[in-house]
Amino acid sequence: MLPENLPEDALPPLLRGLLDGKSFRHLHRTTLRTPKGREVTLDIPTAAYTPQQAVQLLAQLAIFDLETPATPTAERDYLAPDLLWLIHAYLGLDRFVRAGRLVLRTRWEDSKWWPQWQLVTGLGELGWIAEMTAAAPGVLIANGGSGVMEDMADELPHWIANAYLKALYELPRPYPWHDFTESLLSSTPIRRGGPQLVTQLKAWKESLTSSDVSLVVIVEEPVSEETPADDRGWFVRLQVRLDADSPSPVRFTQLDGATKKLVERGYQRITDIAPVLADDAGLSHARAAAFHQPGENSGDLDVSLTTDQMVSFITKDVARIRATGFVVMLPKAWSTYEPKMRLDLSEPCDRAIAPTKSTIGLDQLVQYDWKISIGDVELTDAEMAEIVSAKAGLINLRGRWVMADTDALNKIASYVEELSKSSRKNVKKRMETAMMEAQLARANNDPRADQLEEKAQELLEQFNKGLENTAQVTLAQLRELALKLSDDYPVEFTGTGWQNSLLGGTNTPAPERLPVPDTVRAHLREYQRRGVDWLAWMSENNLGAVLADDMGLGKTIQLLTLLAIEKEKHPDRGPTLVVCPTSVVGNWIAEATKFVPSLKTMTHHGSDRYAGEEFLAKARAMDLVVTSYGVVTRDFKLLGKLEWDRVVLDEAQAIKNSGTRASQSVRSLPSRHRVALTGTPVENRLSEMRSILDFCNPGVLGSASFFRNHFAKAIERENDEAMTQRLRDLTAPFILRRLKTDPAVIDDLPEKSEEILTVDMTTEQAGLYTALVEDIQQKLASAEGMAKRGLVLSTITRIKQICNHPAHYLQDGSLITRRGKHRSGKVKALMELVKTCTENDEKMLIFTQYKAFGDLLVPYLSGRLSRDIPFLHGGVSKTGRDKMVAEFQSPDGPPAMVLSLKAGGTGLNLTAANVVVHMDRWWNPAVENQATDRAFRIGQLREVRVYKMITRGTMEESIQDILDGKMHLASAIVGEGEGWITELSPDDLALLMSYRGRDT
Incomplete structure (x- = not known):
C-alpha cells in the first residue's frame, strides 16, 4: 500500500513527513515469510534512494532507535524490525566515522577512479559487523543476502563522513582544494587516478590494520643465579598483544586465520633481526621444559638462551627490534641501573712542572682520578677494569644480574681511552722538554743539572708505565672532550668552580669586586660594575670574553673602565686595539676623552692615517688605538707587527662569517687577551656565535664543521632542547649577557x-x-x-x-x-x-x-x-x-x-x-x-x-x-x-x- 493511501494515524508524523511527496513507482520483487512460516514473493512498490539520500533519511530516523529513550515506545511500534535494524546499523557506522575509524580508497566505476572514505577493518569493526550480521532480520538476509551488513559498511561510511564535512567543504577558501581532496569531498571522479595511487593507498591501509595485532618480546632472568654460562638459563617469550590488551602467550591453535598470519609475519621480522630467537637457533618451548615449567605464560614462540647469547641479543638486537616498532620488555630491575663516570679534577701537586703563564687558563694542567658507578654501587678498580674492557651491558655484579646501558658503557670506555691518550701525550711532551733542559744544564755546568735529570727520568718511567701514573691533562684537552658530550653523557666532573664551568657546569663563581679608579669620571650602574669585574677576572686569567649586553647598556664605558683599572695595576702592559664600524670610530675617542681622559688614545683611520714605523712608534705609546674593520682588512700586516695587550671587537657580529677578510684579518692580530662586544651574538645562525667565541678563545667550540654537525643541526633543525642547554652551559663561562628589559638591570628605562x-x-x-x-x-x-x-x-x-x-x-x-x-x-x-x-x-x-x-x-x-x-x-x-x-x-x-x-x-x-x-x-x-x-x-x-x-x-x-x-x-x-x-x-x-x- 502506498503511503498516501494509509490512514492518517498509520505512521508517526515524522516518518509520514519524510515519505510525503516521495514517488513509489518502482516495483521490487521481494521474498516474505508469512506468520505460519510459508515464503511468498510479492512485487512491492518502493522508493529509490541514492546512498547520500539514504544517509540523510537514516539520520532523521535515528530518533526511533531502540537505544534512544527520547522516542515513545508506541511510536517505535509502527516500525518493522528490519527498519529498526537498519537505523541501528546506521548509528553504529556513524559512531565509527565520528571516531575517525576511516581510511581512503579509490574505486573503479564507469571507467573512472572515485576516491572514497572506507571503514577501517580492524578487529573492533569486524567484530561489530559479525554481531550485526547475526542479528539481521530474516527478511533482509533473504532479499539482501548474508553480506547485507558488509555491503552497508562498505558503502555508507563515505556518505556519512561527507555529510559531516559538507560545511567545511562549502566554506570560502583563499585557494582551491587539492584535486584528490576536491573529488573526495564532492564525490566526483579524480582527474589523475591510476593503479599506482591504488597500490600506495592499499599499502597505507595495511599498515594501519596491522597495528591492532603486535608481538611483544619479554625477557626473563634465570631461575637460578648459579646457572652455568653454557646452560640455556635465560628465557625469552614472544607474546601477542591485541589492540591495547596485555600481552598473552602465542598459541596458534587459539588464533583465527587473519591474526595468525599477522603473528607469523611479525615473528619473521623479529627473527630476521635476531636469528637467536628462531626455533633452530634458540631452544623452543617444547624443548625448554628441562629448565622451565611451561605454565600459563608459556607459548609456542618462547625460546631459552645461554648467557652469551643473551648478552649478544641485548647489546646488538634489542635496539634494532625496538627501532622497527616492536616492544621489548626487560626485567624491571635492569632499567634502574645506569653506569656513570665521575672525573675528580685537581691541580698538579708538582707546581714546578705546571705552566706559569696563567692561573686558570685553558692551558692549565690538572690531575684527574676516575671512578665508575652502576646505580648506587661504586666499582672497585678491578671491577672498573673488567667492565671497561668487556663493554657488555649484562653484568653479574656481586651476586646479582645488572643491565647497564651498553651505549653508556661504550662512551665511558671511549672517554677513558681519550683521557689516556691525552695524558700520555702531555707526559711525553714534558719528558722531552725536561730532557732538553737537563742536557742544557749539564752542558752549562748548571748546579740544577742533577735535579733536572732526576725529574726527566721520573717522567720517562711514568710514560713507560702508561695510564697508571700519568693522569694529567690540560683544561683545553678536557674542554675538547666535553664538547663531544651530549646531555645524557654519563660523565660528571668535580673540581673547582671554574674547572666545572669551563667543562659545561653551571656553578660559575662570581669574581671579586674591584675598586674603580678616580680616573674614571662616570657613575657606573651596578650591572656595569659586575661587567667590569667579570672582564677583569677573564683578563687576569687569559680567557677571552664576549660582553653581549643589550644595545644601549654601556658596553663602551665598561671596557674603558677595565682599561683604567689595568693601567693602575699593570702600567707596563701594551696598548689595546679596538676594531669597530666606521660610524662609531669617533664615538669611541669621544667616550674615552669624556669618561677616562687619562687614557692616551689615537685613531688609525682615514687616508691621512700613520703608516709604517711611524704608526708603530705612535701606537706603542698609546693606551687605546681605535680603527675600523675596513682599515684592518687593508693594514692587518702592519697591525700584526705590534704585540697588542688586547684586541677588542665592537659590534663583533661583523665577523659572524669566519671566512670573510675582516674576520681573518682580526684573527691574525697577536694579543694577550681578546674581547668581543656585541648586542646580538646570534643574528641568523649559531655559527655566528661560534665565530665570535672562536675569535676570543680559538678552538673553544671545536672546528666549524664539528660545531655545525654536533650542535647547530640538532638545535636549529631539530629544536633539540637537551643540546641547546648543553651548548648554553658550555658557552656560559665566556659570555656575559644582560637585557635592558630586565628590571634588575635597568629600572629607569621607559616602556x-x-x-x-x-x-x-x-x-x-x-x-x-x-x-x-x-x-x-x-x-x-x-x-x-x-x-x-x-x-x-x-x-x-x-x-x-x-x-x-x-x-x-x-x-x-x-x-x-x-x-x-x-x-x-x-x-x-x-x-x-x-x-x-x-x-x-x-x-x-x-x-x-x-x-x-x-x-x-x-x-x-x-x-x-x-x-x-x-x-x-x-x-x-x-x-x-x-x-x-x-x-x-x-x-x-x-x-x-x-x-x-x-x-x-x-x-x-x-x-x-x-x-x-x-x-x-x-x-x-x-x-x-x-x-x-x-x-x-x-x-x-x-x-x-x-x-x-x-x-x-x-x-x-x-x-x-x-x-x-x-x-x-x-x-x-x-x-x-x-x-x-x-x-x-x-x-x-x-x-x-x-x-x-x-x-x-
Whole structure:
C-alpha cells in the first residue's frame, strides 16, 4: 500500500513527513515469510534512494532507535524490525566515522577512479559487523543476502563522513582544494587516478590494520643465579598483544586465520633481526621444559638462551627490534641501573712542572682520578677494569644480574681511552722538554743539572708505565672532550668552580669586586660594575670574553673602565686595539676623552692615517688605538707587527662569517687577551656565535664543521632542547649577557611598545603586484636550483619595492598623484604618524633597507615638514655622520631622520627620538631590534613606540602570519631573514606571494 493511501494515524508524523511527496513507482520483487512460516514473493512498490539520500533519511530516523529513550515506545511500534535494524546499523557506522575509524580508497566505476572514505577493518569493526550480521532480520538476509551488513559498511561510511564535512567543504577558501581532496569531498571522479595511487593507498591501509595485532618480546632472568654460562638459563617469550590488551602467550591453535598470519609475519621480522630467537637457533618451548615449567605464560614462540647469547641479543638486537616498532620488555630491575663516570679534577701537586703563564687558563694542567658507578654501587678498580674492557651491558655484579646501558658503557670506555691518550701525550711532551733542559744544564755546568735529570727520568718511567701514573691533562684537552658530550653523557666532573664551568657546569663563581679608579669620571650602574669585574677576572686569567649586553647598556664605558683599572695595576702592559664600524670610530675617542681622559688614545683611520714605523712608534705609546674593520682588512700586516695587550671587537657580529677578510684579518692580530662586544651574538645562525667565541678563545667550540654537525643541526633543525642547554652551559663561562628589559638591570628605562601596522595597497600598487606575481609564477615553473633561488630573491626585492611605493618600483620619482593623492598605503600611513609626532613634539626614526626609497622619502618629508630631513646611509662620511647625529640630538634638531637599516642600525645613540618606524621588513628580529635600540637605550626618557609596516594581502602579511602561527606552509622551515623562502615548493611560493585582496 502506498503511503498516501494509509490512514492518517498509520505512521508517526515524522516518518509520514519524510515519505510525503516521495514517488513509489518502482516495483521490487521481494521474498516474505508469512506468520505460519510459508515464503511468498510479492512485487512491492518502493522508493529509490541514492546512498547520500539514504544517509540523510537514516539520520532523521535515528530518533526511533531502540537505544534512544527520547522516542515513545508506541511510536517505535509502527516500525518493522528490519527498519529498526537498519537505523541501528546506521548509528553504529556513524559512531565509527565520528571516531575517525576511516581510511581512503579509490574505486573503479564507469571507467573512472572515485576516491572514497572506507571503514577501517580492524578487529573492533569486524567484530561489530559479525554481531550485526547475526542479528539481521530474516527478511533482509533473504532479499539482501548474508553480506547485507558488509555491503552497508562498505558503502555508507563515505556518505556519512561527507555529510559531516559538507560545511567545511562549502566554506570560502583563499585557494582551491587539492584535486584528490576536491573529488573526495564532492564525490566526483579524480582527474589523475591510476593503479599506482591504488597500490600506495592499499599499502597505507595495511599498515594501519596491522597495528591492532603486535608481538611483544619479554625477557626473563634465570631461575637460578648459579646457572652455568653454557646452560640455556635465560628465557625469552614472544607474546601477542591485541589492540591495547596485555600481552598473552602465542598459541596458534587459539588464533583465527587473519591474526595468525599477522603473528607469523611479525615473528619473521623479529627473527630476521635476531636469528637467536628462531626455533633452530634458540631452544623452543617444547624443548625448554628441562629448565622451565611451561605454565600459563608459556607459548609456542618462547625460546631459552645461554648467557652469551643473551648478552649478544641485548647489546646488538634489542635496539634494532625496538627501532622497527616492536616492544621489548626487560626485567624491571635492569632499567634502574645506569653506569656513570665521575672525573675528580685537581691541580698538579708538582707546581714546578705546571705552566706559569696563567692561573686558570685553558692551558692549565690538572690531575684527574676516575671512578665508575652502576646505580648506587661504586666499582672497585678491578671491577672498573673488567667492565671497561668487556663493554657488555649484562653484568653479574656481586651476586646479582645488572643491565647497564651498553651505549653508556661504550662512551665511558671511549672517554677513558681519550683521557689516556691525552695524558700520555702531555707526559711525553714534558719528558722531552725536561730532557732538553737537563742536557742544557749539564752542558752549562748548571748546579740544577742533577735535579733536572732526576725529574726527566721520573717522567720517562711514568710514560713507560702508561695510564697508571700519568693522569694529567690540560683544561683545553678536557674542554675538547666535553664538547663531544651530549646531555645524557654519563660523565660528571668535580673540581673547582671554574674547572666545572669551563667543562659545561653551571656553578660559575662570581669574581671579586674591584675598586674603580678616580680616573674614571662616570657613575657606573651596578650591572656595569659586575661587567667590569667579570672582564677583569677573564683578563687576569687569559680567557677571552664576549660582553653581549643589550644595545644601549654601556658596553663602551665598561671596557674603558677595565682599561683604567689595568693601567693602575699593570702600567707596563701594551696598548689595546679596538676594531669597530666606521660610524662609531669617533664615538669611541669621544667616550674615552669624556669618561677616562687619562687614557692616551689615537685613531688609525682615514687616508691621512700613520703608516709604517711611524704608526708603530705612535701606537706603542698609546693606551687605546681605535680603527675600523675596513682599515684592518687593508693594514692587518702592519697591525700584526705590534704585540697588542688586547684586541677588542665592537659590534663583533661583523665577523659572524669566519671566512670573510675582516674576520681573518682580526684573527691574525697577536694579543694577550681578546674581547668581543656585541648586542646580538646570534643574528641568523649559531655559527655566528661560534665565530665570535672562536675569535676570543680559538678552538673553544671545536672546528666549524664539528660545531655545525654536533650542535647547530640538532638545535636549529631539530629544536633539540637537551643540546641547546648543553651548548648554553658550555658557552656560559665566556659570555656575559644582560637585557635592558630586565628590571634588575635597568629600572629607569621607559616602556617600549611594538605594533604591526597593516596598511592597504592603492589600486595602482595592487595592479603592479598582481602582474608581477603572475609573471613570476610562470618563470618559476621552469626554474631550478640556483636560478630558482636567484629569481625568488630578486622577486622579494621587487615585491618590497611595490609595497613601499610604486615610484620605488617604477623609478618615476613621484610620491603622489597629480590630484595630490597618495600612491602608496605605507607612505600615507607614515605621514599620519609624522603628523601625530609633530603635534606631540616627538622625534621619529624611519628605517628602510633601500637607499633608493630613502632618496624618495627625504625631499617629500622635507617639503611637508618645512625642514631639511637628514638621511644616514652608507655613502655618508664619518664626519658627516657625526655632524648629522649631533644635530638630530640637539633640542632644535630636525623632527625626523631617515636611516638605511644597514648603515644606521648599529653603534648610534639617537635617544632624541622615541618613535621608530620600519618601512620595509628585514624579517630578522635581531637586526630590527638593533635598529630600534638606537632610540631605546640608556638616556631615553620617553616611552618608545615601534611601528613595523606590512601591506595587507601581500607576501609581507603572509610571512607575518607564518611567524605569528596563523598560517602554515607544508614545506616551510622558517628561518631568520629571507633565505628560507627560496627553498619553498612551487605551490607554497604561489600561496605566499599571491595577492589576497582587501578584507571586506
